[in-house]
Amino acid sequence: MLLKQIFASACAIMLLFLLGSCKKESFNSGATKEFILQSATNGASYQIKVGLPSNYNPVVEKYATIYVLDGDEIFDFVANKCQQISNDLGVKNVLVVGIGCGQDRSLDYTPTKINSISGCAPQFLHFIETQLIPKIEQDYKVDTARASRVILGHSYGGLFGGYAFSIHNKLFGNYILLSPSFWFDDLVALRQEKDNRNDNKTRKQLVFMGIGEAENAGRMQAPFEAFYQALQKNYFDIKLEKNRERNLDHLGSRNPNIEKGLHFYFQNR
Numbered sequence: 001m002l003l004k005q006i007f008a009s010a011c012a013i014m015l016l017f018l019l020g021s022c023k024k025e026s027f028n029s030g031a032t033k034e035f036i037l038q039s040a041t042n043g044a045s046y047q048i049k050v051g052l053p054s055n056y057n058p059v060v061e062k063y064a065t066i067y068v069l070d071g072d073e074i075f076d077f078v079a080n081k082c083q084q085i086s087n088d089l090g091v092k093n094v095l096v097v098g099i100g101c102g103q104d105r106s107l108d109y110t111p112t113k114i115n116s117i118s119g120c121a122p123q124f125l126h127f128i129e130t131q132l133i134p135k136i137e138q139d140y141k142v143d144t145a146r147a148s149r150v151i152l153g154h155s156y157g158g159l160f161g162g163y164a165f166s167i168h169n170k171l172f173g174n175y176i177l178l179s180p181s182f183w184f185d186d187l188v189a190l191r192q193e194k195d196n197r198n199d200n201k202t203r204k205q206l207v208f209m210g211i212g213e214a215e216n217a218g219r220m221q222a223p224f225e226a227f228y229q230a231l232q233k234n235y236f237d238i239k240l241e242k243n244r245e246r247n248l249d250h251l252g253s254r255n256p257n258i259e260k261g262l263h264f265y266f267q268n269r
Contacts, residue, residue: 027051027079027096037135039127042120044102047072048132050140051079053086053093058141064094064148064269065136067128067172069157070105071098074258078152081259085266094150095142099132109156111163111192112185121163129171147204150174150265154254156181159189162227165207166192169200174269175207176261179215179250182223190223193230205238207231208264210257212248220250239268 033050049071053063068078075098086093101108106117113119137144151172153161158180165175166189182189211224228242243260245253 027076031056032079037132039102039123040131041123041126042103044108046102046127046132047100049075049096049098049100050136051075051082051096051098052140053095054083055093061092062141062143062148063092064150065142066094066096066150066152066265067132068096068098069109069151069153069160070101072100074098074154074254077255078258078262081262082266085259085262089266091266095136095140097132097136099128105156109153109160110184111159111167112188114185118185121160122167124160125164125168125171129168133171145173146170147173147269150176152176152178152258152261153180154178154258155250156184158182159184162189163192165205166196166200169196169203169205173204173206174265175205176210176258176265177207178210178254178257178261179212179220180209180224180227181220182227183219187223187226190226190230193227197230197234201235202237205231205235205240206265206268207238207240208261209240209242210253210261211242211244212250212253212257213244213246214249215253 031052035048036045037048038045068075079096082094082096104117107120108124109121110118111121136142149172151161151164158177161175161177162180164172209228215221231238231240241264243257245256
């Protein structure tokens with residue numbers, strides 16, 4: 001009987017542990033505003049979350065903005081880390097804008113069409129530029145300069161960030177590119193960077209590139225390194241850093257690289 005009671009208690013403790021570990025992180029340091037914004041370009045509706053700093057003061061302050069792709073998954077983690085890092089460094093925090101998936105992310109985040117679920121990055125970037133950014137800059141007290149806008153993306157989101165860097169460099173001045181899928185469409189991201197290099201290389205840039213050490217060497221690592229080397233060798237006014245998370249794979253490296261990328265941004269902006 002005693003053994004059964006001990007076993008039952010152990011099972012209950014384990015269940016509580018598992019439930020706790022599965023709990024989704026939430027942004028708990030400041031206010032979160034939410035709204036739906038329908039794209040005039042593709043008709044999709046996007047769930048937008050805006051994380052305000054705990055001491056948000058629109059009367060006397062203007063804030064930089066971090067636009068986070070896959071916002072339905074990582075908005076809360078990014079917003080919490082921004083609050084923590086800005087507190088630790090004693091610097092002003094930012095507005096975090098999470099962009100949820102309005103349609104398949106492989107549509108919105110890929111720059112060229114190779115099948116039925118790819119190639120809509122131009123329309124998605126147009127939505128961000130002409131609808132989302134103007135709404136954020138109208139509704140909140142944010143700095144409207146390019147230098148005060150950041151885009152953060154992982155995997156296909158990192159590919160989209162690289163696309164924005166190369167194709168429309170005037171929109172964002174800061175890029176956090178995490179495990180970017182630069183292998184896509186026979187390395188189209190590398191070709192786009194080279195094709196637009198002369199227009200972009202003299203602008204001020206802040207770029208953090210992160211990847212997992214355990215990610216596929218040929219598919220992920222080689223184009224990652226090639227993109228990094230292109231920026232390092234050819235861009236005149238750039239703050240650039242790369243990081244490889246030891247022993248971590250594509251998903252496991254995401255959050256550690258988010259944190260390192262945000263540290264790099266807050267320390268160098």
